[in-house]
Amino acid sequence: TIIWLDARHVEGYHNPDIFDIYAYDLKTNQETRLTSSTSVENNFLNISGNIIVWSDNRHAIKVKTHPGNEPNYNNEIYAYDLITNKEYRITDYDGNDHYPAIDGNHIVWLRQFSLNEAEIFLYDLEKKQETQISKGRYAAYGPSISGDVIVWADARISHGNTSGDLILNGQSGAAEIYLCTIGNKKETMLVPSEIEGEYSGAVFRRVLLNPVAYGDFIVYTHASEIGSITYAMKLEME
Numbered sequence: 001t002i003i004w005l006d007a008r009h010v011e012g013y014h015n016p017d018i019f020d021i022y023a024y025d026l027k028t029n030q031e032t033r034l035t036s037s038t039s040v041e042n043n044f045l046n047i048s049g050n051i052i053v054w055s056d057n058r059h060a061i062k063v064k065t066h067p068g069n070e071p072n073y074n075n076e077i078y079a080y081d082l083i084t085n086k087e088y089r090i091t092d093y094d095g096n097d098h099y100p101a102i103d104g105n106h107i108v109w110l111r112q113f114s115l116n117e118a119e120i121f122l123y124d125l126e127k128k129q130e131t132q133i134s135k136g137r138y139a140a141y142g143p144s145i146s147g148d149v150i151v152w153a154d155a156r157i158s159h160g161n162t163s164g165d166l167i168l169n170g171q172s173g174a175a176e177i178y179l180c181t182i183g184n185k186k187e188t189m190l191v192p193s194e195i196e197g198e199y200s201g202a203v204f205r206r207v208l209l210n211p212v213a214y215g216d217f218i219v220y221t222h223a224s225e226i227g228s229i230t231y232a233m234k235l236e237m238e
C-alpha cells in the first residue's frame with residue numbers, strides 16, 4: 001500500500017496547508033480516499049503495518065496560516081486502520097499535537113506548550129495508554145521510533161532556540177539528540193551539542209536535528225544555513 005497527501009479537494013490548492021490522505025493498493029491497483037475531512041496537516045503522515053497516523057486540524061482554531069509550533073492551534077493525532085477501514089482519534093489535548101511517527105503498536109509525537117516549549121509523548125495502541133517520554137520541556141521538531149527506541153532533537157540546552165544565527169543570552173541556538181527506550185522510559189543524551197567557537201563574545205554550538213531511528217542505526221543532521229551534514233551512528237544497546 002502506498003499512501004500520500006492529496007490536495008485535489010482543496011480549492012485553489014497551490015501550496016495548501018491541508019490535505020486528504022489517499023492510498024493505492026498495489027495488489028488490486030485501486031486508489032482510495034481514506035479521509036472524509038480535508039484537514040490533514042502538511043508533512044505529518046506516517047505508516048506502520050496497517051496503521052496510518054497523521055496530524056489533523058479539524059478541531060483547530062480557524063486561521064489561514066500558522067507556525068508549526070503555535071500551541072493554541074489544537075491539532076490532534078488521528079489514525080486509520082487499513083484492515084478495518086476505520087478512522088479513530090488518538091489525542092484529546094487542548095493544544096497542538098503534531099509530528100506523529102509510528103512503529104508497531106506505538107505512536108510518538110510532539111506536544112506543544114508554548115512557542116518553544118514542547119515534549120515527546122507516546123501512545124500504546126494495545127493498552128490505550130498515553131505516556132510522557134521527554135522531561136526537558138524543550139523537545140524540538142518530531143520524534144522517530146523504531147522498535148523499543150525513541151529518538152528526538154532536544155533544545156533544552158538553549159531553552160528552545162534551534163537557530164544557529166539567533167543569539168540569545170550570549171549563545172546561539174543549540175540542539176542535541178536524545179534517546180529513550182520504551183522499556184525503561186529513561187532519557188539519555190545520545191549526541192551532545194559541542195561548542196564550535198566564540199565570536200564577538202557569543203558562544204556558537206552545534207544544532208543537531210531530524211534524527212531517524214531504524215533498527216540499530218540512527219541518522220541525524222548537523223543543521224547549518226549552508227552545508228548541513230548528515231551523520232549515521234550505530235547504537236550499542238545494553
